[in-house]
Amino acid sequence: MNKEFLNLSIKTNKAFLEGLVKSELLKRSDSSKIQKKLNQIKKDRNFKKNFKNKKSYQEQIQNYLQKRLRKSSKIIPKYSSTKEFDDTTRIKYQIISLEKIRKDLKKLTNQFFQTAKKYKNSPYKNSTVGHYFIAYTESLIEDLILIKNTEKIFNKSPLGNKEITKILERELMTKKLELKNTVINSIFAKKISNKFNSLYLEVLLQISISLEAENLIEELKAEKTLKSTNRTIYFTEAILELIKNSKPKIKKSKALEIKEKSLGSAGNLDLDFYKRKLSKL
Numbered sequence: 001m002n003k004e005f006l007n008l009s010i011k012t013n014k015a016f017l018e019g020l021v022k023s024e025l026l027k028r029s030d031s032s033k034i035q036k037k038l039n040q041i042k043k044d045r046n047f048k049k050n051f052k053n054k055k056s057y058q059e060q061i062q063n064y065l066q067k068r069l070r071k072s073s074k075i076i077p078k079y080s081s082t083k084e085f086d087d088t089t090r091i092k093y094q095i096i097s098l099e100k101i102r103k104d105l106k107k108l109t110n111q112f113f114q115t116a117k118k119y120k121n122s123p124y125k126n127s128t129v130g131h132y133f134i135a136y137t138e139s140l141i142e143d144l145i146l147i148k149n150t151e152k153i154f155n156k157s158p159l160g161n162k163e164i165t166k167i168l169e170r171e172l173m174t175k176k177l178e179l180k181n182t183v184i185n186s187i188f189a190k191k192i193s194n195k196f197n198s199l200y201l202e203v204l205l206q207i208s209i210s211l212e213a214e215n216l217i218e219e220l221k222a223e224k225t226l227k228s229t230n231r232t233i234y235f236t237e238a239i240l241e242l243i244k245n246s247k248p249k250i251k252k253s254k255a256l257e258i259k260e261k262s263l264g265s266a267g268n269l270d271l272d273f274y275k276r277k278l279s280k281l
Contacts (some may be wrong), residue, residue: 011089016159019170019176023077033069037065047064069076080160084158084190086229097240107131108243112277145281155198156182197227201224
């Protein structure tokens with residue numbers, strides 16, 4: 001069981017309850033009862049002990065509430081589906097994870113840039129150390145741009161899209177989840193998970209390629225899509241660990257005499273160009 005994902009699942013439930021109260025579909029007193037039980041989940045040893053990693057987080061939360069509240073707990077599945085909750089929580093988890101990855105990756109990119117700057121004229125094979133590390137810098141800059149754009153796309157909530165006669169206060173739910181936008185179209189909201197999971201997987205794959213993590217690259221390619229919450233968590237943690245352990249290492253090479261013309265672009269590194277690009281990320 002991932003504590004962060006569980007906390008986000010509970011937050012998703014609370015946001016939904018607030019929306020139901022505002023929509024006059026749930027009494028404030030009933031909402032308070034459910035929220036009180038939701039708060040107890042994190043401390044409940046039996047919940048942790050009986051938790052099944054392969055099962056839906058929301059399904060297990062719902063079962064927990066069902067045993068303890070009976071009548072009041074039926075209000076959530078009445079107006080929403082388990083998949084909708086899990087999709088919303090996964091999107092929130094991916095947004096938070098992308099922010100962590102972006103911050104760590106920017107630090108690493110800057111380390112590659114500074115190493116390239118320091119050793120820009122040091123010979124390496126038929127080029128220079130500077131040229132070698134600027135290649136990593138440029139590749140990681142592209143990854144940072146991809147992450148930034150993906151964060152913008154992901155910043156929306158599909159929660160509360162079930163077609164019912166009463167209009168739900170979905171904007172309030174989105175606000176409580178600290179997301180910027182609400183998915184308006186209910187059909188798209190049901191499809192959003194596959195689209196976002198594939199895009200998230202692609203971000204992780206591109207970072208792995210930039211950092212030449214061959215084993216992780218093969219794992220991500222074999223995955224194809226991230227339908228499983230556990231696999232999403234697994235690959236997110238693997239990428240964060242990869243970034244943490246990836247540092248610029250100076251490879252020793254014989255100091256051969258290199259003619260300026262043979263360096264090509266390596267002999268004229270536009271370090272200011274990369275500095276400007278990094279400052280915008």
